[in-house]
Amino acid sequence: MTKTLFPPLADGLEPGLVAPVAGAPGRRQASLGTHANFVYTSPAAAAAGAAFDPMAARVQRFALQSVARDILYHPDPKQRFRIETCLRARAFNQSVNVWKSEAFGTAHYSGLQTCGSVSACPVCAAKIGERRRAEVLSAMTVHESRGGNVHLLTLTAPHQRGDVLVDLLAQQSKALKRFWMDRKVKAVLAEMGYIGQIRAWEVTHGRKAARNNGWHPHFHILLFTGSGIDLACFSEAQRRDWASRLYLVWAKACEFAGLGIPSFEHGLRLDNGSKASAYVTKWGLEDELIKGYSKKGRDGNETPFDFLRAVLADKTDTQAAELFREFARAFKGKQQLGWSSGLKARLAVDEVSDGELAQRVEEEAVWLGQLTVDQWRDVLTVHARAVVLEIAARSGWQAVARYLDIIKGAHQGVQLDRDVLVEAREILLQWTG
16 A cells, blocks of 8 residues: 555646666666656646756756766776766765755755766766856956957867777877877967967767767867957958868878868868857857757767766667767766866966866855755665755755655665655645745
């Protein structure tokens, strides 16, 4: 008999059930779960395409993090990713606290270990990415205030369905190194008044595209230009001339690295900061750099986090899981953005590591409460990390305390009916105390 703690919902809505993630072989599966296995969206909101909800997006990232954790699990501790303990294990000598951002209506934890991975962890990637976004914006603003401008250079190399990602990255790195060393490139940069760059790698995969060309890693590079030269020279004709000269060098560099020769149409693009492509304009020039892992692909191409969304929706999609595993291993330890030497100091941007950014508590957040060790163990046992944050953001700490009382003893083996947990979440999200 199902135990009922709350009366049925008045509107009769039932939470939408998302298929649980299939664990890696040899991994013990939890018997309970609310986590974001249950992500509720009202039929009316789904039909109308409700406005963006920051807290709902955060809940989704927790769900994707759990998917990534299962995919990347390895029985050998030496080969595991730090996502294994990210936002699960307590930081040394720290208590688990819950905070709320009044400005955004979101809640988050402090006192937990974070992995700081922008490639493997959707939660850390989002947090780090937004802070890197602010850095890029600040750098662009400072440079432009000094009379400079910014160009966006996109470099693409040939790729095929059978390419191994780690090998493809090595070849592209080789091509890029040769490209920057070329005297013709240096001459173009001098004409542009170049002072430095911010470089990011973006990766998509074409498994669902009309023509599947496999992995498609490419570079987005912000060129900080216009220093010490007459800005009148930045005409459309001059930009095309620079692009043509740079393409010839890039084509030879790709051939040298064993990648083949890219087409003139797709191999290199040089956009003025004010006349970037429609896609860059839509997202913003800085987003083209920092959203590479998280934004959704186009025309059937998928980003690495699209693979996680695919597995969350369909646990039998083993191809998506394997592709994400290949990506995470290839990019393990790599930074999200690469700044040329001295550029941060020149543009008054502080040096802060990804790990430090992942640990930061959101600015102007309000402390709501603290979880005991046993309470946090209960939360982990029933996979309710995101549920606690949802309730905290929407209903406050008293509602969180109510939920913690419901799941009390879970880590000690107290059996809780999953339907009861779902019902408790729904009621407490609407709870007014």
